[in-house]
Amino acid sequence: MPLPASTVETQGETAGRRTRRRATSMQTLTTNDAAHRDDREPLWTLFRVVFGLSALSWGGLALMAQLENHYVEREARLSRLAFSDLIALAWMVPGPVGCNVAIQLGHALRGRAGAWIAGIASVLPFFVLMTVFAIFYRTPLVRAAASRTLLNHFNVVLATLIAVTWYKQTRTLVRAPLEWCAAVLGCAVLFYAHSAAAYVAMLGAAFAAGWLSSSVRGKRLTTSITANDWRLLVTLTLLVALFALPLPHRYELALLWPRLAGAGMTLFGGGFSALPVLKTLFVTPATGLSDSDFTLAFSLSPLSPGPLLNVVPFFGYLIDGWPGALIATLALFVPSGCLAVLAQRHLHQLRAHPRFESGMRVLRAATTAFLALAVLRIARYVPFEPVYLATALFSAMCFAKLKLPVYIVYGTVALACAAWLVSGHPL
Numbered sequence: 176m177p178l179p180a181s182t183v184e185t186q187g188e189t190a191g192r193r194t195r196r197r198a199t200s201m202q203t204l205t206t207n208d209a210a211h212r213d214d215r216e217p218l219w220t221l222f223r224v225v226f227g228l229s230a231l232s233w234g235g236l237a238l239m240a241q242l243e244n245h246y247v248e249r250e251a252r253l254s255r256l257a258f259s260d261l262i263a264l265a266w267m268v269p270g271p272v273g274c275n276v277a278i279q280l281g282h283a284l285r286g287r288a289g290a291w292i293a294g295i296a297s298v299l300p301f302f303v304l305m306t307v308f309a310i311f312y313r314t315p316l317v318r319a320a321a322s323r324t325l326l327n328h329f330n331v332v333l334a335t336l337i338a339v340t341w342y343k344q345t346r347t348l349v350r351a352p353l354e355w356c357a358a359v360l361g362c363a364v365l366f367y368a369h370s371a372a373a374y375v376a377m378l379g380a381a382f383a384a385g386w387l388s389s390s391v392r393g394k395r396l397t398t399s400i401t402a403n404d405w406r407l408l409v410t411l412t413l414l415v416a417l418f419a420l421p422l423p424h425r426y427e428l429a430l431l432w433p434r435l436a437g438a439g440m441t442l443f444g445g446g447f448s449a450l451p452v453l454k455t456l457f458v459t460p461a462t463g464l465s466d467s468d469f470t471l472a473f474s475l476s477p478l479s480p481g482p483l484l485n486v487v488p489f490f491g492y493l494i495d496g497w498p499g500a501l502i503a504t505l506a507l508f509v510p511s512g513c514l515a516v517l518a519q520r521h522l523h524q525l526r527a528h529p530r531f532e533s534g535m536r537v538l539r540a541a542t543t544a545f546l547a548l549a550v551l552r553i554a555r556y557v558p559f560e561p562v563y564l565a566t567a568l569f570s571a572m573c574f575a576k577l578k579l580p581v582y583i584v585y586g587t588v589a590l591a592c593a594a595w596l597v598s599g600h601p602l
Contacts, residue, residue, distance in 0.1 A: 216252065216284045218292050225277055225296035233580060235273025235482040238297065239265075242280060252284060261519070268518050269442050270511025271482040274298060278512040279519050287516075294512050298504060301481030302488045306500045308475050309492035325592050326467065329474040331563050332584055334553040335570035336477070337450075341546035342575075353388055354540035357381045361544030365451060366551075376419075378441055378538060385537030389530040404517055411510055415440045418456075428461040431494070435487075436506040440514070442484075449484055450549040457490050464493060470553065477581035484508075 224245060232238035246252045253261075261283070265275040274297045281293025349358050364377045400408075418437030422430060438456055442449050450473060457464050472486040479485050484507060491503025557563055566588060573579040573587075 216289070218285060218288060221281060221285060221289055222292045222296045225281070225293045226299060229277070229297045230300035230480055232273070233477065233480050233582065235271055235276075238273035238481075239276050242277060246280065246284075253280070257283070265515060268511060268515050269440050270515070271484045271508065273482050274508060275511060275515040278515055282516050282519060290512070290516050294508065298481070298508055301479045301485035302500070302504050304479045305475070305481075305485050305487075305489045306492050306497070308479070309489045309500070312471075312489075312493070325589065326471060326474070327557050327563060328566050328588050328592060329585065330470055330553050330557050331566045332570045332588055333470070333474050333477075334550050334557070335567050336574055336581060336584075337546055337553070338550045339571065339574045341543060341550065344543050344546065348536075349540045349543060351536075353384065354537055357384065357537050357541040358543050361541040362547050365544050365548045377541060377544075381541035382534040382538045385534035386530050388537070389533040391529045400521070407513055407517060411437075411440055411514060413437075414510065424459075424461060427459055431456065431462070432502050432506045435503060436510050439507045439511050442511075449545075451545055451552065453486070453490070454552075457494075462490075462494050464490065466556070468493065470556075474585075478585060 225242070228241040228245065229238055232241055243255075243258050247255050247258050258280075261276050261279045265272045265279065268275060274294065277297040278290050278294040281289035281291070283289075285292070345358065349355055361377055361381065364373055414433060414437035416437070417430065418434045418441070422434075435456055438449075438452050441452060454469055458466060458469050469490075472489045473483070475489070476483050476486045487503045487507045488500040491499035491501070493499075495502070570584055570588075573584045574581075
């Protein structure tokens with residue numbers, strides 16, 4: 176028998192009070208862990224530790240695991256409950272999850288300066304390496320070595336990796352009927368739409384659907400936002416609008432970096448969801464980048480530490496050299512990091528609101544459509560031949576069953592192609 180509406184509302188309010196108490200206690204834990212120690216983490220030590228862990232972390236999840244091992248298990252500067260709260264918040268905001276966790280960790284340990292130091296340390300290793308890749312990518316030797324067949328095999332590995340990620344995310348994030356509708360409709364919208372406005376509209380509609388479908392009614396989202404916080408939110412909103420609005424071709428290059436900052440505010444669900452969004456920005460006549468350049472960048476990405484969004488300095492260097500690599504990296508990573516810190520300060524208010532959490536669940540389900548579309552767009556350019564099917568099966572076994580690191584799979588495929596070439600068969 177369904178419960179009366181008043182009973183449901185009462186239960187929702189009770190759950191909200193429990194969530195507020197839990198969030199407040201977690202916030203207290205974070206403060207106690209960082210402030211009640213006589214030996215606060217020195218900024219140089221924070222930079223050195225995060226930089227070292229980021230340089231040895233292939234993927235955002237690996238960075239989060241290493242940060243937890245160091246600051247929770249070894250140093251005991253944060254409780255496990257407080258650190259898990261940082262991870263949950265990082266999934267709720269757009270941008271690279273691993274870097275957002277590092278930024279929040281720095282903020283919890285040393286305030287605003289710690290957030291900047293930890294953010295720079297988490298980005299610097301892959302910024303340098305991907306920019307070096309871009310430098311050598313322009314040389315004739317690399318151009319000659321990058322054969323079409325080898326790139327096709329790399330594309331198959333990349334598509335398989337994204338497909339496995341999509342399967343795992345779908346099983347975790349897509350459960351309720353509304354979430355399935357958001358995922359399916361998101362695929363349809365992205366397949367037929369080819370503008371940035373469609374991405375923003377789809378994500379906004381998904382969040383609104385989750386908000387309106389919540390069973391809790393009449394509960395207001397109360398926040399104590401300062402004037403500086405409002406300025407930040409207005410700025411981020413304007414950047415998203417700039418990304419969504421269609422622009423004349425003559426303005427695409429001039430406004431590329433502000434539009435990239437707005438695009439970063441639409442990236443949920445991991446780095447693979449960025450593929451169609453970034454392609455809308457970078458593969459244009461104004462930038463001079465081709466589909467081959469774009470796909471190769473994502474193929475090289477797993478060879479470098481850091482999240483999959485480490486491709487951004489690669490694109491920036493190809494467009495405008497070292498300044499382009501630096502500006503592109505700042506444009507994508509700084510806004511999401513600022514938003515993560517802002518959300519952390521208001522965490523106990525956001526998570527206590529059930530309608531907000533309902534909207535985020537549907538939004539996360541809709542972002543799985545980006546992964547499905549990425550697989551389709553990569554696979555359509557690979558010839559349907561048995562040798563590529565064998566590479567796909569091998570990659571799927573390595574990623575899904577053997578849990579091998581990505582760079583080992585890429586290295587094995589490259590060695591197999593080299594052996595095929597040495598045996599006298601042309602690539």
